[in-house]
Amino acid sequence: MATQPPRAESLALLDKLVTALKRRGIVSEEEIAQKQASADRANPMTGARMVARAWTDPEWRALLLRDGTAAAEAMGISMRGNPPLGVLEDTAKVHHLVVCTLCSCYPRAIIGYPPHWYKSAAYRSRAVREPRAVLAEFGTVLPAGIQVRVVDSTADFRWMVLPMRPEGTEGWTEDQLTALVTRDHLVGVSLPDAGGKASRAA
Amino acid sequence: MSLGAREVGSARFSAGQAVRVKDSKPEQVARLHLRTPHYARGRIGRVERVLGTFPNPEDIAFNRPAEPRVLYHVLFDQPPVWGEGQQGDTLLIELFEHWLEEA
Structure with missing residues (x-):
């Protein structure tokens, strides 16, 4: 979905806010640049x-499930200043779907910015009430017998x-497997x- | 977990315990910032895990000194919440201790 260009009055307001914060010594240009750089990397x-x-x-998997933040740090990702990361393990019985009904909480440090739909009122209200209908709209049909567990990131x-x-x-390598995984899989909508890929490779 | 795991000893509820979310709507009488969704109020769930201790967001939002509060992951059956849905589907919600009571 195309995003609207920022409004001139919003930019002017942002400029005034940043100027005021800098004047009071609450943020520095360097801190803003650092934050921007880490946001761009994510x-x-x-x-x-x-x-x-x-x-x-398997050993790393156990660490990831026990302490997502420590696992991210172990991969060289700085989690300083970020909320703790929890990892939800899909099994043959349970599939997880993440939503933030109250706002737009999202593991930005390791997935980047949330997509537009994640922040929409439609996704936030429907994912928690009719998750299977939402999954179907993403083209996701769960195998029979799998329960849906909606995780409200409150x-x-x-x-x-x-x-x-x-x-x-x-037998796939870690790089091949990495290429299979998308943002939508990490949120649980697909x-x-x-x-x-397998048929293309064949 | 990296944060809070050491404070788990002070948690009032433990994994597996049934809890009820307080059925109150304090935001109707004062301007508040709450992290407890409406649909969960009054619902009975089961503590899945103690997540740790965090400063109370209800204070942070108003720049007040924030008391540490224990945060839980609480699991609810989904169909009773909405009066629809598929049997076996569940909701997992982060809820603070002061919103929970024994069920």
């Missing part, structure tokens, strides 16, 4: 790498889904699938 590839490693390394943690490793990926 993208779903980081989360995808974490998932791929969990699929190939407070201090940020949540990422660890999907199940798709069938047909036996499931990774080796189908397309």
Whole structure:
């Protein structure tokens, strides 16, 4: 979905706010630049790498599930100043879907900025009430017998889904697996699938 | 978890325990910032995990000194919340201790 260009009055207001904060010594230009740089670096590839490693390394998987923040730090991602990261393990019985009904809480340090739809009133109200209809609109049909667990990100943690490793990926390298995982899989609105890639590779 | 795990000893509720979310709407009488969704109020769930201790966001929002509060992951059956949905589907919500009571 195309995003609107920022309004001139919003930019002017932002400029005044930043000027006031700098004048009072609350933020410096350097801090703003640092924050911008870390925000620019954050993208779903980081989360995808974490998932791929969990699929190939049981010990690391255990760390990821026990303490997502420590696991991210172990991969060289600075989590300083970020809320703790929790990781939700999909199984043959439960699929997780993450939403923030109150605002737009999202594990930005490891996935980057949330997509427009994640912040929409429609997603926030419907994901928690009719998750299966929302999943269907993303083209996601869960195998029979899988329960949906909607995770409402209401407070201090940020949540990422660890999907199940798709069938047909036996023997794949960590890089190949990383390339399979998208932002949508980490939020839980869709499931990774080796189908397309496997047939293309064949 | 990196934050709060050491304070788990002070938690009033433990994993597996049934809890009820307080059925109150304090925001109707005063301007407040709350992290407890309306749909969860009055609902009975089960503590999945103690997540740690965090400064109370209800104070942070108004720049008041924020008391540490224990945060829980609480699991609810989904269909009773909405009067619709599929049996077995669940909701997992972060809730602060002062919003919970024994069920």
